[in-house]
Amino acid sequence: MGWEVDIGEDKALAALLLLKCKAMAEVTLSVKNQVVIPLEVRTALGLKPGDKLLFVIRAGRVIAVEKPVAHHATLRGLSKEAYPTGYLQKERKSWE
Numbered sequence: 001m002g003w004e005v006d007i008g009e010d011k012a013l014a015a016l017l018l019l020k021c022k023a024m025a026e027v028t029l030s031v032k033n034q035v036v037i038p039l040e041v042r043t044a045l046g047l048k049p050g051d052k053l054l055f056v057i058r059a060g061r062v063i064a065v066e067k068p069v070a071h072h073a074t075l076r077g078l079s080k081e082a083y084p085t086g087y088l089q090k091e092r093k094s095w096e
Contacts, residue, residue, distance in 0.1 A: 025038035037047065045066065047053075052067035056075065 027035040054065050056063045
C-alpha cells in the first residue's frame with residue numbers, strides 16, 4: 001500500500017481500510033495452519049495458482065505482498081518509522 005495510518009482505535013482503522021482497500025475479507029486458520037485466500041482478494045491482486053507471496057509482520061499486523069524478483073526492493077521502507085529520528089545514528093556512534 002502507498003499510505004500509512006497511525007490511529008489507536010481498531011474500529012477506526014477497520015473503517016479506513018474498508019474505504020481505502022480494494023478487498024478485505026475474513027479468513028480462518030485451519031487445524032493445518034492454512035488459510036484460503038478469498039476470491040475477492042485473489043481477483044484484486046491478480047493472483048493465480050502457483051504465485052508466491054511474502055508475509056511481512058509489521059507493528060503487529062500482517063502485510064501480504066507478491067514475491068518479488070528482488071526482496072530488498074519490496075521490503076525497503078517497511079520499517080522506516082520503527083525507530084525514533086536519530087536513534088540509529090546514535091546507536092552506531094556508540095559502537096565506535
